[in-house]
Amino acid sequence: xxxxxxxxxxxxxxxxxxxxxxxxxxxxxxxxxxxxxxxxxxxxxxxxxxxxxxxxxxxxxxxxxxxxxxxxxxxxxxxxxxxxxxxxxxxxxxxxxxxxxxxxxxxxxxxxxxxxxxxxxxxxxxxxxxxxxxxxxxxxxxxxxxxxxxxxxxxxxxxxxxxxxxxxxxxxxxxxxxxxxxxxxxxxxxxxxxxxxxxxxxxxxxxxxxxxxxxxxxxxxxxxxxxxxxxxxxxxxxxxxxxxxxxxxxxxxxxxxxxxxxxxxxxxxxx
Amino acid sequence: xxxxxxxxxxxxxxxxxxxxxxxxxxxxxxxxxxxxxxxxxxxxxxxxxxxxxxxxxxxxxxxxxxxxxxxxxxxxxxxxxxxxxxxxxxxxxxxxxxxxxxxxxxxxxxxxxxxxxxxxxxxxxxxxxxxxxxxxxxxxxxxxxxxxxxxxxxxxxxxxxxxxxxxxxxxxxxxxxxxxxxxxxxxxxxxxxxxxxxxxxxxxxxxxxxxxxxxxxxxxxxxxxxxxxxxxxxxxxxxxxxxxxxxxxxxxxxxxxxxxxxxxxxxxxxxxxxxxxxxxxxxxxxxxxxxxxxxxxxxxxxxxxxxxxxxxxxxxxxxxxxxxxxxxxxxxxxxxxxxxxxxxxxxxxxxxxxxxxxxxxxxxxxxxxxxxxxxxxxxxxxxxxxxxxxxxxxxxxxxxxxxxxxxxxxxxxxxxxxxxxxxxxxxxxxxxxxxxxxxxxxxxxxxxxxxxxxxxxxxxxxxxxxxxxxxxxxxxxxxxxxxxxxxxxxxxxxxxxxxxxxxxxxxxxxxxxxxxxxxxxxxxxxxxxxxxxxxxxxxxxxxxxxxxxxxxxxxxxxxxxxxxxxxxxxxxxxxxxxxxxxxxxxxxxxxxxxxxxxxx
Numbered sequence: 018x019x020x021x022x023x024x025x026x027x028x029x030x031x032x033x034x035x036x037x038x039x040x041x042x043x044x045x046x047x048x049x050x051x052x053x054x055x056x057x058x059x060x061x062x063x064x065x066x067x068x069x070x071x072x073x074x075x076x077x078x079x080x081x082x083x084x085x086x087x088x089x090x091x092x093x094x095x096x097x098x099x100x101x102x103x104x105x106x107x108x109x110x111x112x113x114x115x116x117x118x119x120x121x122x123x124x125x126x127x128x129x130x131x132x133x134x135x136x137x138x139x140x141x142x143x144x145x146x147x148x149x150x151x152x153x154x155x156x157x158x159x160x161x162x163x164x165x166x167x168x169x170x171x172x173x174x175x176x177x178x179x180x181x182x183x184x185x186x187x188x189x190x191x192x193x194x195x196x197x198x199x200x201x202x203x204x205x206x207x208x209x210x211x212x213x214x215x216x217x218x219x220x221x222x223x224x225x226x227x228x229x230x231x232x233x234x235x236x237x238x239x240x241x242x243x244x245x246x247x248x249x250x251x252x253x254x255x256x257x258x259x260x261x262x263x264x265x266x267x268x269x270x271x272x273x274x275x276x277x278x279x280x281x282x283x284x285x286x287x288x
Numbered sequence: 289x290x291x292x293x294x295x296x297x298x299x300x301x302x303x304x305x306x307x308x309x310x311x312x313x314x315x316x317x318x319x320x321x322x323x324x325x326x327x328x329x330x331x332x333x334x335x336x337x338x339x340x341x342x343x344x345x346x347x348x349x350x351x352x353x354x355x356x357x358x359x360x361x362x363x364x365x366x367x368x369x370x371x372x373x374x375x376x377x378x379x380x381x382x383x384x385x386x387x388x389x390x391x392x393x394x395x396x397x398x399x400x401x402x403x404x405x406x407x408x409x410x411x412x413x414x415x416x417x418x419x420x421x422x423x424x425x426x427x428x429x430x431x432x433x434x435x436x437x438x439x440x441x442x443x444x445x446x447x448x449x450x451x452x453x454x455x456x457x458x459x460x461x462x463x464x465x466x467x468x469x470x471x472x473x474x475x476x477x478x479x480x481x482x483x484x485x486x487x488x489x490x491x492x493x494x495x496x497x498x499x500x501x502x503x504x505x506x507x508x509x510x511x512x513x514x515x516x517x518x519x520x521x522x523x524x525x526x527x528x529x530x531x532x533x534x535x536x537x538x539x540x541x542x543x544x545x546x547x548x549x550x551x552x553x554x555x556x557x558x559x560x561x562x563x564x565x566x567x568x569x570x571x572x573x574x575x576x577x578x579x580x581x582x583x584x585x586x587x588x589x590x591x592x593x594x595x596x597x598x599x600x601x602x603x604x605x606x607x608x609x610x611x612x613x614x615x616x617x618x619x620x621x622x623x624x625x626x627x628x629x630x631x632x633x634x635x636x637x638x639x640x641x642x643x644x645x646x647x648x649x650x651x652x653x654x655x656x657x658x659x660x661x662x663x664x665x666x667x668x669x670x671x672x673x674x675x676x677x678x679x680x681x682x683x684x685x686x687x688x689x690x691x692x693x694x695x696x697x698x699x700x701x702x703x704x705x706x707x708x709x710x711x712x713x714x715x716x717x718x719x720x721x722x723x724x725x726x727x728x729x730x731x732x733x734x735x736x737x738x739x740x741x742x743x744x745x746x747x748x749x750x751x752x753x754x755x756x757x758x759x760x761x762x763x764x765x766x767x768x769x770x771x772x773x774x775x776x777x778x779x780x781x782x783x784x785x786x787x788x789x790x791x792x793x794x795x796x797x798x799x800x801x802x803x804x805x806x807x808x809x810x811x812x813x814x815x816x817x818x819x820x821x822x823x824x825x826x827x828x829x830x831x832x833x834x835x836x837x838x839x840x841x842x843x844x845x846x847x848x849x850x851x852x853x854x855x856x857x858x859x860x861x862x863x864x865x866x867x868x869x870x871x872x873x874x875x876x877x878x879x880x881x882x883x884x885x886x887x888x
Binding site: 139167168178205248266 | 554581742834839847849
């Protein structure tokens with residue numbers, strides 16, 4: 018009798034968990050507000066992204082064509098659904114026809130961005146919960162990292178961080194975050210880039226960081242300098258010292274970079 | 289940036305909205321707005337303005353931006369002309385500095401066009417309105433769009449709340465730079481769009497950049513449509529561009545800004561007014577000089593004595609018994625001709641400011657005091673009377689009054705509290721003997737442990753001859769704590785193998801490295817770290833994966849380039865643990881299974 022109860026309980030729990038998991042995925046990616054009629058783009062989620070147009074001139078949308086990757090078919094049905102939802106929301110930027118608030122000029126784009134952010138975080142939550150590693154998740158992260166909205170980038174960054182490091186992701190971080198103008202994202206992006214120290218991407222990372230400290234947004238440049246310590250090592254500290262010559266000596270970026278180089282030297286000789 | 293055109297007929301709409309308790313996007317209208325005051329739909333006085341106090345102190349704005357505050361009590365016409373002329377000079381210098389930094393080979397034609405675009409943008413967004421001082425004498429700053437738009441560039445709090453909390457709304461130059469980042473991004477993308485035939489078709493490029501600024505990046509070609517929802521905005525913008533009405537208020541196109549735009553753009557606060565040029569061949573003994581790096585120097589007999597930051601000029605002036613009304617430019621040539629001594633701010637200020645409490649000492653608050661992100665900046669919270677803290681830094685803001693602020697940490701918040709002037713300081717905070725926990729910096733008789741992987745050199749003097757290398761994990765009794773320099777470099781006097789000397793222990797000020805050198809041994813708690821299989825993890829604000837992330841990330845030993853964070857478990861809830869790093873600077877929730885014993 019006890020055994021039967023245990024088995025029944027076990028079966029019930031299993032069924033409940035499976036049901037709960039499926040409904041949660043479903044709930045998370047059901048979006049009633051975004052009722053688009055994008056027949057032109059209906060294959061986008063699983064095949065080619067909308068912005069991979071070959072035309073050189075286009076209406077500059079959220080995603081750059083240059084670095085766009087081909088979106089391959091996601092490996093699991095729930096991920097297919099998740100990515101379909103995300104791309105469907107993204108298409109609202111172009112269509113301008115989604116049922117979203119539009120009371121002031123910026124509100125519509127904000128709303129699209131907020132929806133994307135929410136969905137990306139939901140996806141991230143499931144990925145962390147279930148400890149999922151899948152190249153498709155990285156691809157989704159990289160794709161949405163290109164959206165010109167710091168909130169969306171922030172969520173995409175978390176998605177990329179949940180997955181294995183890759184050359185494509187490193188490039189995406191440099192192009193879409195380090196060379197962007199949102200200083201709030203720099204700490205996270207640079208933590209993520211630390212995963213590439215000692216890898217083949219390291220030199221390019223250092224070059225981009227040095228460049229952005231010189232010619233990037235002054236706010237971003239300072240944020241980079243505040244997080245530069247882990248990147249300075251024996252093979253590149255002289256190059257960073259040369260970088261000082263490109264900076265205004267009175268800038269906080271110059272002062273912090275100099276402090277970090279000096280600190281590296283102290284660490285190297287034991288203090 | 290995400291705001292409507294401000295035209296006369298919209299007043300009614302806005303006032304209608306004011307009386308509705310609704311929120312847009314879940315964001316509160318008129319967030320952090322007190323003392324809201326109206327205005328007029330004309331340059332410099334557009335409604336509405338709110339007190340700067342949530343973001344900056346009154347005294348900071350009045351001392352730093354006095355020439356850029358519109359004074360309501362003055363004659364309206366002459367004040368408008370004065371303000372517009374000054375605003376034009378400041379924004380022109382800001383654009384030039386900004387563009388030359390972002391694009392060193394930029395042409396004069398492009399700088400001119402970009403500035404023209406900014407002038408039209410400021411007209412469209414706010415009629416060039418930023419700071420205003422109504423009859424009560426308290427400075428306010430521009431808020432539009434039911435309070436969501438902040439400052440002359442109308443940075444929207446629905447999308448940019450984090451940066452607004454860092455002062456990018458109220459602080460004029462920060463507001464300009466933040467807005468310019470967005471405008472410049474659109475400016476650079478415009479030539480790639482379908483609606484711009486040539487990058488030098490500046491008129492269309494301005495229209496594209498503004499359409500994206502106003503409507504979002506996907507609206508960069510919005511101005512080409514005659515019928516869209518916001519086509520009227522683009523037409524209105526073009527009309528403003530063509531009319532250039534701002535020109536009629538500017539009395540001197542060649543005026544130089546009264547503020548040091550380069551210093552402020554590069555993130556320094558406070559900045560002295562631009563230095564006066566000097567023809568000195570031999571430095572004068574009674575002049576304060578400012579060198580190219582922004583340090584302030586006095587010439588003493590045959591050498592310069594310099595300090596690195598403007599606030600410390602107050603300590604210098606008290607020490608000299610003299611107030612310097614302005615600084616003179618010190619050329620590299622003149623500076624290099626004489627030896628230079630950099631004065632240590634700790635010795636200088638502690639030796640001259642009455643009752644100033646040193647960094648690493650402990651204080652108890654004698655009043656409930658506001659904590660601000662910087663002495664003059666964003667209000668974080670009120671700290672209750674009788675709370676005790678370790679002093680992490682100090683700032684002296686005035687010479688005659690010797691007004692001082694202390695930097696402290698409460699929970700995961702770090703900021704400054706006002707601690708009185710030369711007369712009132714005992715009423716604000718008092719020095720106490722010691723704290724038992726929460727020490728970032730060790731003091732005499734405390735025990736520290738060496739954390740640096742290769743150990744730390746014991747030297748005869750600070751930075752002197754090497755005596756011994758003390759290996760990792762060695763525990764030592766502190767004989768003396770020494771703090772030096774603007775970053776608060778930390779040194780401990782210790783004894784090891786019968787040799788007494790000094791060890792370096794990183795610096796305290798942000799981003800801080802002291803935790804990578806030594807650790808104060810004050811806890812008996814078990815220390816944990818993030819499992820090596822995870823490179824780093826942002827802590828959660830509650831015990832759930834669906835909860836928002838905090839801004840604190842903890843690193844594991846597998847992350848290259850940095851040491852792992854040592855963590856203490858404060859509380860367990862289900863599968864989650866509330867953790868704090870060893871110096872108390874980071875805290876949040878993490879799954880317990882993602883933690884491992886520090887000895888693993």
